[in-house]
Amino acid sequence: METNITKLQQLYSMHLHTAKKVDKLLSKHLPRGYAKKVADSLEKEGKQITASTVRQVKTLFLSDLQTLNTLIELAIKTKADAEAQKKKLKELTS
Helix, strand or coil: CHHHHHHHHHHHCCCHHHHHHHHHHHHHHCCCCHHHHHHHHHHHCCCCCCHHHHHHHHCCCCCCHHHHHHHHHHHHHHHHHHHHHHHHHHHHHC
16 A cells, blocks of 8 residues: 555655545545446547556556546545445434
8 A cells, every 4th residue: 555655656746645545545435347437438538548558547557647537536426425325324224
């Protein structure tokens, strides 16, 4: 995990606290099949990219800011959906 934070700082010139947040989001909140979802989303924006390239950006093997931003957006949406489902379940069981 520390290695990822260091790579985020180096590749994207991120501050330490931002790199920690991004690493946590990407490691905990990306859904199954995230690579295809991100590739499809970027294709709609006019960028041709493969799922393999998306995975390489996520593992910080490649540097692509647009792809990283799309990964972060997907992780944030997935986290929000999970929190909403937990809240709904809590309301139903109360």
